[in-house]
Amino acid sequence: MAILFASCEDEKTPTEKAELITKNKSKKAKLKPVVVQEYGMTLSDFNFERDTVKNGDFFGNIMDKNGVMPGKVYQITESIPDSIFNFKRINVGRPYTLLKSKDSLAKTLGFIYEHNAIDYTKVFFGDSIYAEKGKKPVTIKQKIATGVITSSLSNAIDEAGISYEITSRFADIYQWSVDFFRLQKGDQFKIIYNEKFINDSIFAGVESIDAAILNHKGREFYAFNFLVDAKVGRYDYFDEEAVTLRSFFLKAPLQYSRISSRYSPRRFHPVQKRWKAHKGTDYAAATGTPIWSTADGTVIKSSYTRGNGNYVKVKHTNKYTTQYLHMSKRAVKVGDYVKQGEIIGYVGSTGLATGPHVCYRFWVNGKQVDPYKQDLPDAEPMEENMKPSYFEFIQPLKEKLDQVDYVEIAEQA
Incomplete structure (x- = not known):
């Protein structure tokens, strides 16, 4: 018995053969991998995974979940200075991308952290350990x-x-x-x-x-x-x-809700329950509100007393000095040079205070005065x-x- 095999290919016309070749090329083109360019690199050179920092996450446990051993994590954090990337400042809600090898091991080789919508840091720890800062276009x-x-x-x-x-x-x-x-x-x-x-x-x-x-x-x-x-x-x-x-001085040392008490030669003190001079301006604000220096100057006092609570005093020129009382926390120390608008502490109610506020005091040539009544210089x-x-x-x-x-x-x- 003779069995004959017929090839369909042989029966196709030249036109049909050309169409088949075109279709095969089209299929191959569709299978071509997509090239992903991002963060100034070709992400698709890696298997990459996107995620977001969650509550309880830190660099070490993110690495641990992705197969990077503690010894390697220590080596990474010790090799890269805080000025390039501070591994302790990974904030909840920030996106990150993990770079992994394309082989069957899927070894984690890199970590890209987005500080904000524009700035990011790339940390690589494959053959060598290094980091690069970058910005999105x-x-x-x-x-x-x-x-x-x-x-x-x-x-x-x-x-x-x-x-x-x-x-x-x-x-x-x-x-x-x-x-x-x-x-x-x-x-x-x-x-x-x-x-x-x-x-x-x-x-x-x-x-x-x-x-x-x-x-x-x-x-x-x-x-x-x-x-x-x-x-x-x-x-x-x-x-x-x-x-x-x-102006040489800001109008106020913080973003306040109201002036609760103005400079006065005679005011009934709410804590001491007696009439006395109030040589400052009280700005009511929520506890923790940043307090800033109203002008450039040098911190000459940063301390605590029973009356003032936490306070800071700044000398601006030989003529002008300011003081900020009742802070919950001080942010500068004696000798620091501060710029106008720089945070020097935070609103509180320490010392003789009935509620959160800052008492702002102002000296001209060594005499306490009402800043609102001074003809202050421009910048x-x-x-x-x-x-x-x-x-x-x-x-x-x-x-x-x-x-x-x-x-x-x-x-x-």
Whole structure:
């Protein structure tokens, strides 16, 4: 018996054969692995796993769960300095990525930790141990917005559809010239600001405020962000006449809820139950609220007494000294040099205090005075040779602000 085998391949026409070859190539193309580029590297060179730091997690136990022995973990943490990556500061909720070998062992070779939406650190511990800091590609987009005060600045910022981050930055710009606790209904603002986006689409926060104008009590306060020292990258805000918006002293040493007691030659002390002078200004705030130095200076006292509780005293010049009382915790020591706005302690109720607040005291030439009644100096003025370039710089920003109409309070029906 003869058995004949027929090949279907032989029966195909040249056109059909060509179509089959094309289909096979297409199938192979679909099976081609996807290349993942992220964190400045090719992630797909590894088997990678994404996760998030959970309650109770720390670098050691994350490594332990992924097969890295304690001895190796010790070697990694000892090899990489805190200045590159602090293994003790891994926060709950932060994303991380594990890099593993592509072979059957799936050995853990790396750890990538995201500090925030932009900054990350890559830690490698395969053939050698090293770490690299990095940033995700960021696009800066300039925007302009306007709003009107109906109840508070934060509400007005929110109603204008602007990121909440703008609220504190906007207040920081005008903190020397405007009391934000006395903003009036109907006060208006316009602002030119920059937002950061990852991959041109994912919002990553506010970069800066280029220019702003606050219409307060019918007076317009301009502010323009200008580079005053290219060597250190220092910017400052000035008005349309190149006058600095900063004062030598901040108006207050913290973000407070209210002034609970002002400087007075005669006040009934709530703890000692007697009339005596109150040579300070009390700012009520929640326990733990940061307290900052109102001007640059050197810490000359950081101590505790029965009356003052935890307190800090800062000498700014031969003429001016400030003191901050009743702290829950001090953050500086004698001899430290502090910058204006730097945290020096936290609100508490230590010493003779009935509730959480900071008592802010002010000396001029060795005499305690009411800071609200002093004609305090401005910060350093802009150098004359910088003014021509400043006026050229602010012209397009000012024109852009002036072209935008203020928002008015909507009339009630």
